[in-house]
Amino acid sequence: MILYAFVLIPIIAGAVIYLIPKKQMRWVAFALQIGLVVLSIYNFALIRLYGPSEIVLGNFAKIAGITLRCDTLSGALIILTAFIFLICFIFGLMDKFVNNLFIFFFLTLQALVMTIFLSRDLFNIYVVTEVSTIIVSVLIMFKKDSRSMYDGMLYLITNIAAMTFFLIGLGFIYKIFGSLDMNIIGARMHEIQDAKVLAVPFAFLMTGVSLKCAFLPLFSWLPKAHATPSAPSVVSVILSGLYVKCGIYLFIRIREMFMPALEMDNIFLIIGILTGVVGFILAMSQKDIKMILAYHTISQLGIVLIGITAGGEYAYYGGVLHLFNHAVFKSLLFLSAGIIISKYGTRDISKIRGVFKKMPYVSIMTFAAILGITGAPLFNGSISKYFIQSGVKGGIVEYALILINLGTIISFIKFSTMFFGGSVKDRIHVAFGKKAAVTIMAIMCLLMGMGGTLVIRSVFNYSVSINMIEYIKKTAVYFASLAGGYLVYMKYLKKMKFIKEGLEMELSVNGIAISMTAFFIFIAGAAYFIAI
Amino acid sequence: MIRLASLLLILIGLYGIFSSRNxxxxxxxxxxxxxxxxIFIISVGFFKGGIAPILTADSFSSAMKFVDPLAQAMVLTSIVIGLGITALGLVFARKIHAQYDTYDLGAIGGGKDD
Structure with missing residues (x-):
């Protein structure tokens, strides 16, 4: 029954709040968020004790009905969803743009995200994803600025086209298996004699999901959607911190589903490495604070993909842990970027100076996130990156990871130049709620760094251990990269043209559609040849 | 034959997304x-000689000949979703037209105004 609550309560509460036009209703929404966090932790505890819980909607037989199923991974992601939405409410509760309509959209999106994490029915996932696409594109355009019209439109069309691909794949799957339940399909997968028939549906499903995850050729929509000038920073937090995880989650599930018959980890490993590298190169060249962060989302998603597909349990669990860590530190970065942008009135990183002197508290909290994303020892990013690296020890993938991390460090050296300089001593006042939100997230960065192994143990029931000597080596590599990155940035990169002027690599709607089709043909062809 | 038609329609639609900026x-x-x-999903549930899955006195004895109703139910759902998305997209298009006096995405995407 609890699973129904995650799906229904936010939507119903959102509708009620919208219908009662009182300003005080936002406190109801806030109380609801606290309730959902508690409920999600309770749900997770139940799953840990009694095993996965499952509901078939309408009490149909399992093969005919729509299944909601919650295992530990879903449960942990539900906690993450509830937690990040709570932080957003703490952060933005008093902001001007938060009216009852906004709360309605926001809560509906929360319910949809939770449904994606719970649902095991491919068609249900398609429906929920489409509806959430509508909500997200409305949220992107919420302030109705001129620039955001284009960003929202681009987001809408590309994601609809991607989900149409998903729908075609779903039709093929239904034809082959006669069912749409992922668990049933996964269980029947080994009965497939000739894996070649799976190549086309696999490619269709994966193209849809890969666009949602913003893998290499299909990421052009993401920075526009996540960093659109008009969207409030809480929307950016939800999109970049949480919503993009739905794509990765679907990737994990569909990969698992096809695993017995068709495995394309090597191809996706290469895509992951390229995504990571291209992401940080583009991030380095941006001038807009939010753009930098949005491109880093792409780069970090590449790292998650490397972890999931590199093979070996350590790398896989590291990849999933990195998904959680990324949600935490990227949310914190977007929150503090929101504070800085609203206080300075500009998004250009070269014009913002002396943040540290004006807002020392927020700056310190932001540094926790920067240390997290660059993988500094003790902070959360280091643990997950450590596990991914220990899974791929030796060989080219490890060097690729070090390279991506170096790029991230260089890019964040550029990012942190805005904290320094500036002699103006006048402090800028930051509201209590905003301070509280960034403080909680910064503490989470540290806690998940200390307890990374605990997270993996509770989510996967798998004990991982950190080899101290290896970890110290990684720490040394980190400081070497930090020093090297600083030198390289100050000596060479700072003067290079593409850093100064910005690198444009934006595709139009047509370009994204063409690259999506090319991606599909590539994946289908590769799957066909792997199946032989 | 009907699958060929659906493939053709999908390709025509894709070409429309490829080639137009309006x-x-x-x-x-x-x-x-x-x-x-x-159409493709409908064709997945169809077989030759199948009849519509509506339970009437006539069809009661021939329920084995029903085509798959689930595929049809899915298509109904996806038609509704398509309607919602088209409506939203058209609202956005109107809004863009009101602001820029154009439907051309290339024209409004080029200018950076922040």
Whole structure:
């Protein structure tokens, strides 16, 4: 029954709040968020004790009905969803743009995200994803600025086209298996004699999901959607911190589903490495604070993909842990970027100076996130990156990871130049709620760094251990990269043209559609040849 | 044959998304593509000699000949979703037209105004 609550309560509460036009209703929404966090932790505890819980909607037989199923991974992601939405409410509760309509959209999106994490029915996932696409594109355009019209439109069309691909794949799957339940399909997968028939549906499903995850050729929509000038920073937090995880989650599930018959980890490993590298190169060249962060989302998603597909349990669990860590530190970065942008009135990183002197508290909290994303020892990013690296020890993938991390460090050296300089001593006042939100997230960065192994143990029931000597080596590599990155940035990169002027690599709607089709043909062809 | 038709429609729709920068035309392309997909899913549930899955006195004894109703139910759902998305897209298109006096996405995407 609890699973129904995650799906229904936010939507119903959102509708009620919208219908009662009182300003005080936002406190109801806030109380609801606290309730959902508690409920999600309770749900997770139940799953840990009694095993996965499952509901078939309408009490149909399992093969005919729509299944909601919650295992530990879903449960942990539900906690993450509830937690990040709570932080957003703490952060933005008093902001001007938060009216009852906004709360309605926001809560509906929360319910949809939770449904994606719970649902095991491919068609249900398609429906929920489409509806959430509508909500997200409305949220992107919420302030109705001129620039955001284009960003929202681009987001809408590309994601609809991607989900149409998903729908075609779903039709093929239904034809082959006669069912749409992922668990049933996964269980029947080994009965497939000739894996070649799976190549086309696999490619269709994966193209849809890969666009949602913003893998290499299909990421052009993401920075526009996540960093659109008009969207409030809480929307950016939800999109970049949480919503993009739905794509990765679907990737994990569909990969698992096809695993017995068709495995394309090597191809996706290469895509992951390229995504990571291209992401940080583009991030380095941006001038807009939010753009930098949005491109880093792409780069970090590449790292998650490397972890999931590199093979070996350590790398896989590291990849999933990195998904959680990324949600935490990227949310914190977007929150503090929101504070800085609203206080300075500009998004250009070269014009913002002396943040540290004006807002020392927020700056310190932001540094926790920067240390997290660059993988500094003790902070959360280091643990997950450590596990991914220990899974791929030796060989080219490890060097690729070090390279991506170096790029991230260089890019964040550029990012942190805005904290320094500036002699103006006048402090800028930051509201209590905003301070509280960034403080909680910064503490989470540290806690998940200390307890990374605990997270993996509770989510996967798998004990991982950190080899101290290896970890110290990684720490040394980190400081070497930090020093090297600083030198390289100050000596060479700072003067290079593409850093100064910005690198444009934006595709139009047509370009994204063409690259999506090319991606599909590539994946289908590769799957066909792997199946032989 | 019917699958060929659905494939053709999907390709026509894709071509529309590829080639046009006009918001309205792109939305039409998306719609044509969705139509193709819907026909494809209907064809998945169909077999030769199948009858509509409606339980009447006549068809009671021949329920084995029913075509798969689930595929049809899915298509109904996806038609509704397609309607919602088209409506939203058209609202956005109107809004863009009111602000820029154009439906051309290329024209409004080029200018950076922040």
């Amino acid at each position: 918001v309205i035309k792109i939305l039409i392309g998306v719609n044509v593509m969705e139509l193709g997909v819907n």
